Amino acid sequence: MPVKEGGKKSLVGVIDDGTKTVRFVIYEAECSNELVSYQLDKTEVQPQEGWSEQDPLEIMHNIRICAENAIDQLTELGYSREDIVTLGITNQRETTIAWDMCTGQPLHPAIAWNDIRTDSTVDAILAKVPDRNKNYFKNICGLPISPYFSALKMRWLKDNVKAVRKASRDKRLLFGTVDSWIIWNLTGGPHGGIHITDVTNASRTLLMNLETLNWDPMLCRLFGVHRNTLPQIRSSSEVYGRVEDCSVLDGIRISGILGNQQSALVGQNCMSAGQAKNTYRSGCFLLYNTGTRKVQSTHGLITTVAYKLGPDAPAVYALEGSIAVAGGAMKFLRDNLHLIKDVVEDTEHIAGQVFSTGDVYFVPAFSGLYAPYWRKDARGIICGLTAFTTKNHIIRAALEAVCFQTRDILEAMNKDCGMPLAKLHVDGRMTSNDLLMQLQADLTGIPVLRAQSWDMSALGVGIVAGNSVGVWSCDKWKHHSASTDTFLPTTTDDDRDARYTKWKMAVQRSLGWATTKKSITMTEERYKLLASIPAALYIFGSFTMLVVSSILKNNR
Ligand SMILES: Nc1ncnc2c1ncn2[C@@H]1O[C@H](COP(=O)(O)OP(=O)(O)O)[C@@H](O)[C@H]1O
């Protein structure tokens, strides 16, 4: 079916918008190896401590550049742009954008998923909830009230950005996660762009009801987000429309959307209940497929939609353990502490020069701790330092932190599911680090199975998009067995449990560090106020000088 005339296969294009990078990948249908790809780094702006912003216009610009470059490579392989039969979109989840539907302009930079400016917004919402219970709505939407999720970011935008409030009053405001922003722009923007999202992205907002798979009126009211500003929720696999933006992608159908962690679940072929995968990128996300059952965690995990393969297909759910900082800690060692120059080579090489961390533990709770703790008051610590500690120990401790956080999630997942995971399927760019993989097996005590290609997120949505136009079969994919590299544990139970106990002590020390203070938000209004201070000082200063000189004159 997917083979075109002349023996050439149909091609599927994928836009993968990550936290740090944007990629455009092209696959031959039914073939899991990338044919070509092109990627660009993103500019991440941190205007204040704990804030993390991205430029929505840069995201669109980079997508088009990546697509052009990937398509250029096709010609060398004897393919052309016309061979791309459909597009899939996978994206960083929760990151939120507000824009004007008439001008198409963003009303504020995108607020990234790991931005914690909404700390005080969380407190304001919790004040309206019985017992200030952050898990009060978990049975409706699967999530605790945390700065991580989109509804808090939408509320903050409405409270703090005048342009957003004005657009809301004028009925021109649109909100969306990055998938919505991309699709709206690709399909015409102000000239008929479609405003949609898929169930996996919607399930990260705190606004979607997991049962009805629609926006929950009570939650929308609680967060003050009007239904008309939100996208329509669609399945993850159907033809939504065509690109109409005069770019190199013009005319191509769009037929798949998945949040990047759910997409990796499909790419790793964990499409049956009981299968799980862990993806190591800036953050780290362990998803366990629970089939059509919505399992409610009692141990700090969240319930999310894994995928819905068509408008009439049932939703498949997952339990998720989200870790905010994994690869991000390596970037911190490079950019903030300058302990390494290259995250890939140095972390493996330098950390490998010592046999242990020398009892040093590094809890990278830069923006609080997500699962299973959900403590926004936690902050990063490095503890156990002695006069013997070197940077090698600290770098190794940063790698181990990724593994210990994964063990935290595994412990919670095993308790919720009642059946311990016997092996861990892993993917993500960080998994190219052999030392990390071995440490992961040693600190969890189960075999770690590394996917042959690190990027399962792009692959997953490629399959799903191909499935909806009949060139790539999800059913066939379920029976595909991919080869992996296996890392086996080399430590004893006693050894790893003793180390894990020490990790838990370190986590305890990181909790409660960020004391509640009134958040000094640098809103638009404050920027203007600050900008007006020098002018006010100038006027006041000039006036004082005039008065003083006239007094002196009169006294002469
Ligand atoms: N081999 C490696 N060893 C250690 N850290 C790595 C390695 N490769 C990537 N990283 C870290 O993983 C993070 C995630 O990388 P990437 O997958 O490109 O980001 P994202 O998907 O979040 O945009 C980077 O911040 C980098 O610091």
Ligand SMILES: O=P(O)(O)OC[C@H](O)CO
């Ligand atoms: O871009 P990544 O890979 O860090 O993914 C971010 C997650 O989707 C956030 O939930």
